[in-house]
Amino acid sequence: MEEKKTIFSGVQPSGTPSIGNYLGAIKNMSAMQDGYRSIYCIVDMHAISVRQEPAELREKTMKLLALYLACGIDPAKSVIFVQSHVSAHAELAWVLNTLTYVGELNRMTQYKDKIAKHSDNINAGLLNYPILMASDILLYNTDIVPVGQDQKQHLELSRTLAERFNSRYSPTFTVPEPFIPKVGAKIMSLSEPTKKMSKSDENENAFISMTDDEATIMRKLKRAVTDSDTEIKYTSSKPGVSNLLTIYSLCEGITIKQAEERFCGCGYEELKEKTAESVIKILKPIQQRQKEILLDKEYMRVVLTEGAQKAENIARKTLSKVYRKVGFVSRT
Ligand code: ATP
Ligand code: LTN
Numbered sequence: 001m002e003e004k005k006t007i008f009s010g011v012q013p014s015g016t017p018s019i020g021n022y023l024g025a026i027k028n029m030s031a032m033q034d035g036y037r038s039i040y041c042i043v044d045m046h047a048i049s050v051r052q053e054p055a056e057l058r059e060k061t062m063k064l065l066a067l068y069l070a071c072g073i074d075p076a077k078s079v080i081f082v083q084s085h086v087s088a089h090a091e092l093a094w095v096l097n098t099l100t101y102v103g104e105l106n107r108m109t110q111y112k113d114k115i116a117k118h119s120d121n122i123n124a125g126l127l128n129y130p131i132l133m134a135s136d137i138l139l140y141n142t143d144i145v146p147v148g149q150d151q152k153q154h155l156e157l158s159r160t161l162a163e164r165f166n167s168r169y170s171p172t173f174t175v176p177e178p179f180i181p182k183v184g185a186k187i188m189s190l191s192e193p194t195k196k197m198s199k200s201d202e203n204e205n206a207f208i209s210m211t212d213d214e215a216t217i218m219r220k221l222k223r224a225v226t227d228s229d230t231e232i233k234y235t236s237s238k239p240g241v242s243n244l245l246t247i248y249s250l251c252e253g254i255t256i257k258q259a260e261e262r263f264c265g266c267g268y269e270e271l272k273e274k275t276a277e278s279v280i281k282i283l284k285p286i287q288q289r290q291k292e293i294l295l296d297k298e299y300m301r302v303v304l305t306e307g308a309q310k311a312e313n314i315a316r317k318t319l320s321k322v323y324r325k326v327g328f329v330s331r332t
Pocket of ligand 1: 010011012013014015018020021022023024025026146147148149150151184185186187188196197198199200201
């Protein structure tokens with residue numbers, strides 16, 4: 001029997017995930033777990049590259065775990081763990097730091113965006129962020145990384161670092177491929193539809209959070225920026241309408257073309273209302289399950305302990321190999 005390929009992905013516990021995180025990444029993480037050896041991480045070490053309130057970070061980490069589970073990521077099928085529980089991530093990151101040129105880091109789009117947004121805290125972690133991400137991915141000999149469009153550039157660096165290590169020492173890492181969905185890879189902001197929907201936007205009306213209630217989802221979508229025209233068509237000159245069509249079609253499980261046909265002759269009001277209803281239909285059962293899971297602290301603890309153990313076993317093997325290849329002497 002052919003061995004399953006490995007997929008790895010991570011989400012930061014830096015806020016409440018948005019419908020963008022769900023449609024662009026988490027949904028695929030859940031859908032892909034049957035066909036692959038899947039490893040899913042809650043990347044708390046990445047999250048502290050911007051300031052986090054410690055008690056809140058702990059709470060958001062547990063909520064993200066409950067959300068993973070509520071979205072159908074199943075600990076019987078996937079390894080689910082918290083990044084800081086497996087110290088090999090930080091250790092490999094150091095080695096990869098020594099293989100990365102500063103010029104490769106400071107041209108990263110996410111870095112430039114983040115330093116503009118957090119000008120009072122331009123720390124080295126923001127710059128080195130993609131190296132830690134490469135370390136996450138390379139430790140598990142990952143073949144495929146399901147992510148949104150915004151992570152493509154980081155994935156490129158992971159590939160470069162894998163190739164650089166392999167050629168400088170000897171073949172060690174699998175060179176990972178991104179899996180970026182054709183539809184939904186970049187859900188746009190509801191208030192500025194030419195910008196990516198971000199869970200950390202100061203304007204709460206710009207994104208739908210996975211925990212928003214029905215009334216909030218309806219209100220936010222009704223206020224979504226469209227245009228002064230009336231035609232419901234997926235085209236680059238109509239970013240707001242195209243974004244709603246994308247969200248609607250993904251929630252309904254239909255193509256964009258089918259969505260356009262459904263709305264043929266309708267007004268924007270109807271598009272917004274129907275999109276809100278389809279988002280609510282997807283989110284409601286997830287929210288219900290997340291609430292139930294959060295009450296079962298013991299279950300969550302077991303998932304984390306077992307996940308960390310499994311991840312650690314794989315990661316240690318890769319790290320030992322790396323340490324040997326770079327010339328570190330063995331302890332024993
Ligand atoms: P922030 O905006 O707070 O910096 P984020 O919303 O980008 O964070 P992450 O935890 O960094 O959230 O991303 C988790 C996953 O969601 C990544 O795979 C990322 O590519 C994907 N993702 C993030 N925003 C979107 C979006 N608007 N559309 C589609 N996918 C997205
Ligand atoms: N950088 C990603 C989160 C992330 C990740 C990863 C995604 C950290 N490590 C490994 C995929 C694989 C983000 O900002 N969305």
